[in-house]
Amino acid sequence: EAQVTQNPRYLITVTGKKLTVTCSQNMNHEYMSWYRQDPGLGLRQIYYSMNVEVTDKGDVPEGYKVSRKEKRNFPLILESPSPNQTSLYFCASSLEGLNTEAFFGQGTRLTVV
């Protein structure tokens, strides 16, 4: 089954404790991205990747890091989480970027206390 898998689905952590949210897709898609969803703000792009070893900032990259060492994986790293990073996070992939449909993961609900 074609899918985008995120883990964990839920996470409560403390300020400053490094964490990683994993994202994996099995569709051989080139383009992957991370979004955060906050009430009234829709989906805001954090980082995106056009292909292996190619990443770039989205609209809200501060406080986040990503890497794309393999085509299927695109982890999101929070080196020192803060409460304002409490949000719902989605990973998405698409075959060729912005002109093809995006497939979203199930989401990760992150709470930073």
Place this chain on the structure above:
Amino acid sequence: GQQVMQIPQYQHVQEGEDFTTYCNSSTTLSNIQWYKQRPGGHPVFLIQLVKSGEVKKQKRLTFQFGEAKKNSSLHITATQTTDVGTYFCAGPGGGDYKLSFGAGTTVTVRA
């Protein structure tokens, strides 16, 4: 940079009624996509519009892309409880590879 604005933010609809949600961009879009997110779920792709003035239909949903390719609309006819959720439009913005989403229209249905 590129911004995609979506109105209204909330739409409360009586079952059986029609409604429309609108999406406006500050710049011309090469294409626009629409997604639906059910409560507690993740966004799911509905459709992509590419051509100026394009109109596409999916059962009771009608999607339009404006002539200037700066706005789009989603019209739902005879709303059903299954239409509950948040509808997002999204377009390329702020560069070749960034995707900009509208804030979404959250639809609730009164039976």
